[in-house]
Amino acid sequence: MPTLWNGASQSQFRLESMSTSLHHRAIENLGTRIITGELPTGHIMLAEHLEEELQVSRSVVREAVRVLQSLGLVETTKRVGIRVLPPSRWNPFDSQVIRWRLSSDARGAQLRSLIELRSAVEPAAAELAANNAPAQLRRELVDIAHALRDAGHSGDAQKFLELDIAFHSVLLSGSGNEMFANLMGQVAETLTGRTVHGLMPDHPHEGALQWHVDLAEAVAAGDAATARAASEQIMRRTTSRLSGTWTDQPRVFLPVRRS
Amino acid sequence: MPTLWNGASQSQFRLESMSTSLHHRAIENLGTRIITGELPTGHIMLAEHLEEELQVSRSVVREAVRVLQSLGLVETTKRVGIRVLPPSRWNPFDSQVIRWRLSSDARGAQLRSLIELRSAVEPAAAELAANNAPAQLRRELVDIAHALRDAGHSGDAQKFLELDIAFHSVLLSGSGNEMFANLMGQVAETLTGRTVHGLMPDHPHEGALQWHVDLAEAVAAGDAATARAASEQIMRRTTSRLSGTWTDQPRVFLPVRRS
DNA sequence: GAGTTTTGATGTCTGCACACATCGGTGTCA
DNA sequence: TGACACCGATGTGTGCAGACATCAAAACTC
Structure with missing residues (x-):
């Protein structure tokens, strides 16, 4: 009897929660x-x-x-x-698909894919930002980096997470490449997922904090090579810290689809 | 009078062509x-x-x-x-959106975004492929690279295009990262667009042909560093050859969206 | 200005006609 | 008798039309 959706009823409760269409x-x-x-x-x-x-x-x-x-x-x-x-x-870049995969058995594989993508993209974004970002974004990046270091030292996990997301968001936006900038949302997912799942140490690595500052200042100074190098450092460390979560995930080699 | 869709009629003909829903x-x-x-x-x-x-x-x-x-x-x-x-x-990774943008005024900006993304991703994919790709894909890559060089020498533009697409498709698939592999379709768009728009020389650059062979053989040998280096060479050249098409396109620095 | 009512757009449901891929039966030919 | 081509029945998505429900913006009242 497909009648109105009337809150809590129906034993075969398949459409969970309310407040959405x-x-x-x-x-x-x-x-x-x-x-x-x-x-x-x-x-x-x-x-x-x-x-x-x-x-x-x-x-x-x-x-x-x-x-x-x-x-x-x-x-x-x-x-x-x-x-x-x-x-x-499946469209692996759609944020819904990513979200669904992150809460499935393939969570590890999805994380690995995202980290690999970030590792490839962020250094390039750093380089582009150093060359092209408007002055205001550069200043903002430096401010966030310093605040991030402070939050890391004081051990405020919540604030640290927010600033971490903000940092990488501003960096990706500063590249002036809308595809890079759009990865922001996915990056936020991985970062929040990391803290939620208890993968973050109480006090972030001191070197990583400094690399963020180095990266921001290199972007501000227009030093593309240094910015890229700092970003690569950050991503290398992130990768090594997270790689434990997907050791058992087999890689999938998709067939080459010729349409 | 919204009746059946009856072929050629209606002056305000907005839904072009047929055979699709x-x-x-x-x-x-x-x-x-x-x-x-x-x-x-x-x-x-x-x-x-x-x-x-x-x-x-x-x-x-x-x-x-x-x-x-x-x-x-x-x-x-x-x-x-x-x-x-x-x-x-807009979701900049959706293939429909990319296609629409490629046939709009923003074509140059879209091409630049794609090339920048490829430049970031393909070297990483080469590295991953050298470390992880199954033997068959490595062999296939070498074969395609050699065929590509031959086609370049003989000046068969059509065959060259097909092989070029196949090469980069196999490389991205060989990375074992489904997001990288999925870029294949977009890569194909840019490559076909390039020949269609007359941006390809009659005889491809000799160095570029060799770099493809070097890349394939490095992947086959499991030499990640060399594979990455060769891929970076290829992408540098591709970028410099195409950068003329977007010189006038302003970069857009998207606002950092905090939800 | 705060609270209430009206209004107009999307959201949802339903019954119907049509297009067309698949399947199975029928007929033809060897 | 057997293999094959044809063809119509069947069932499913596709598209259409009209109704009512819902809910937020806008107008109104006090």
Whole structure:
């Protein structure tokens, strides 16, 4: 009886929590289940079946499926149904997909991918920022670096996290490359995830704090080479500190898709 | 009179070509117009208005708007309508967004972003591939590099393009990082765009051909440092060859979004 | 100016017609 | 008799139309 959504009821409670639109919850539900593997590759669903399973109407299901389709999670075929696509078809840069993967078994693999991407991008961003960033962003970066060092010394974990995110955000924005700047959100996820999961030491590494200051001052001075070097130092340390979380994750070598 | 879509008719012909679904064409239409700026930031549309403008039904409009919403191009607000979001909210990694930008005035800026991203990522991918790629991919890479050199010498532009795409695809796949591997599609866009727009010389640079071979053989030998160095050479040259196309494009320094 | 009502847009539900890929039966030919 | 091509039935996504629910902006009242 697909009636109104009336708070706490229904034993087959599939659309968790409230305060978001129905189609959004449907996306969340299906996306999560696909990425955790509960709905495996090749699994076929029928729109009609989803209606009663999720207790929503056709329009909600259809809009949700459209979005999942644009994320590469499913494809629709007439006379067949809605087919779950293999992970190689998922859009690994979509922030929803990243979020879902971070809260699945593939968390380690997703973290590794993100760290590798950051390790490649941040030094380049540092270089670009040193060459191109507007004066105000350079000043801001220096201020944040100093505040970050202070917070590290005083052991204020919450403030340290905020400043850490701000630092890398400003750096990436300062590159003047909108793709780099957009990684900010993902970086924030990894950083917050790190503290939440207790991977941060009580007092951050003294060298790392100094490298942040060095990086900021190199950017301010327009010294691209030094900025890159400092960024590489930071990323090397970050990588080595986190690499323990994905030692058991096998690498996946995607097939070369020729369309 | 929103009746069936009957081929060539309608003077206000907005949904171009056929053979794709209506909602897909609606996405294409709106996405293009938003990114070219024909529908500027803050512009407000009404679903009802879109229905008659595109000559499609409510459900088609709604599904298209949902997808555009997930791409960060629009937001919907009750009592207001469908609002076009500023470029800083667009998902710059989505392949549709990239494609739309490549065929807009911002083409130069998009190319620069992609090249900068490639320049950061490919050397890292080369390093990872040298350390982790399975034997078969290494062999394949060497074969392609040699074929690429031959094609370069013989001046077969079409074959050269195919092999060039294949080379970078295999390299990125060989990194074992699904985000790197996924850049493949975007790389293909830039490479094809380059030949189509007549930016390729008749005979590719001899040094570049050799660097591809060096890179492949370093990966095959597991020599990460050499592989990275060769990749950096290639990207430096690619950058310098293409930088002319975006000299006039201003860099955009996105605001740091703190949610 | 604070609280209340009205209004107008999206959100959701439903029934229907159509397009079309798949499957199975039928007919043809060797 | 068996293999193969054809063709229509079937079932599913796609698209359409209209209704009601919801909720936030805007207008209104006090």
